[in-house]
Amino acid sequence: MAKGNRRGGMFSDFGWALLPFVFLLSFWVLLRESGLINPTLLPSPLSVFKVFWTNLTQGELLANIRMSVQRVVLGLLLGMLVAVPVGFLVGWYKPVRRFVDPLINFFRALPPIALIPLVIVYLGIGEVAKIAILFYASFFAAVIVMYEGMTQISPVYIRVARTLGATDFEIFTKVMLPMTVPHMLTALRVALGVAWATLVASELVAAQQGLGAMIQNASAFFDLGTIYLGIICIGALALGMDLLLRRISKRLVAWQDKVEG
């Protein structure tokens, strides 16, 4: 029974993820066929697919995807690398939290696009500048999830560990760390979404390659098909990476008290 359920679950996971896109696609076709919108302003799915195919086989689509994935992953990893220890510190020490909380909420609200001029001034227009923007976005998204999660951790586990003779170091490694793994994974997922959402902004900084750059170049030539292609690629990559992370999370935190489904 349980086994059958899981199998069905795995299939329907994919099925359920696909279903809304089938609807979206039909809506797209209907909208175009209905004549409500000037056909030159809305390319058909088929023509976008043709653009996809030529870009894939003759163009630079793969190189663009590789470049963007590389930037997103690098920015995200760097952001997480800083967000996890900072989240620990802020979540654990109340005075630190009181001090840092307003700052984090101030910086978190700034749109990355607004920072581009400053980034160019201080970091130039190279790869570092682009990754810095992605780092900024993912750090602030992740750190807030981390420390909000930390404050929800019940102190009873720490007390139990102390009565069993645990040292401070053991409490950190054997109690605090495992308890924060679910929050780290949530932070990673949230930051991943934010990083992809910030990609186009980061590639406004004189990017030659990347999906964001591809969209911007296309817009100069009013090439709607390529713009749609870029948007779809970003969405699909973000979705795919999120599904992957979700699967990893499920395995890593199988102990969590969640209703299966």
Add this chain to the structure above:
Amino acid sequence: MDAARERIRFQNVSMQFPTAGGPLDVVSDMSFTVGQGEFVALVGPSGCGKTTLMNMAAGFVKPTSGRVTLDGKEITGPGPDRGVMFQEYGVFPWLTVEQNIAFGLELKASKVSPGERGAIVERYLKLMGLNDFRKAYPKKLSGGMRQRLALARAYAVHPEFVLMDEPFGALDAQTRSAMHDLLLEILHAEGKTVMLITHSVEEAVYLASKVLVISARPSRIREVIDIPFPYPRQRALQETPEFNALRARIHGSVMLEYAAQEAQARSRAQG
């Protein structure tokens, strides 16, 4: 039993908590001892500071004045010599049942050699009836099983003392009754010194060798009653007239304190 060697001593212990309306006296000049091999139960109205007393013995808080000592030395912090059972069992959700039991054995403070660990874990898995769930995470366990797991984990490190704060409060009547007998069985086999906080008079009389009735806040000792029934005790004890007479007497004493507590709450609400 009367000449039990004194182990834990509360000596003129008082506790105040600062509140918005000035300091609140929670415990007031309390003195009592827990002797080697004794099972001391503290009963009294809820909110009377019983948990504070246990936290002092465990080493989580220090009294505002007075001393809490263990073998004459002041208690300064928690340690593996005093196993604690919390109201919320505190079973680690990220560890399996057997990993939970082994937790204390794998710490640096553990005196158990790695070779003995497995045997100890096996023993408590069997004793607590958790063998079939050894690889399961706590989310799969019932309340009674989590309770048994917490008990197993506390016992595995071989504490000399077991401190229990309303450990059976959240269990249904049948499970609680089964836990009582399991506890008596283990105590009979392993002989521990126990301090139990409870609001169930029946539980206190059935399990303990000495019952302290705690007054309404601030906590004082209202009465000390020796429970004369020899161990091992059986469920049938609860049907005897002696048991019921003792229970009724202590119950009367506790009810007076409940009434006092109520009166306090009323006057606070009006003031």
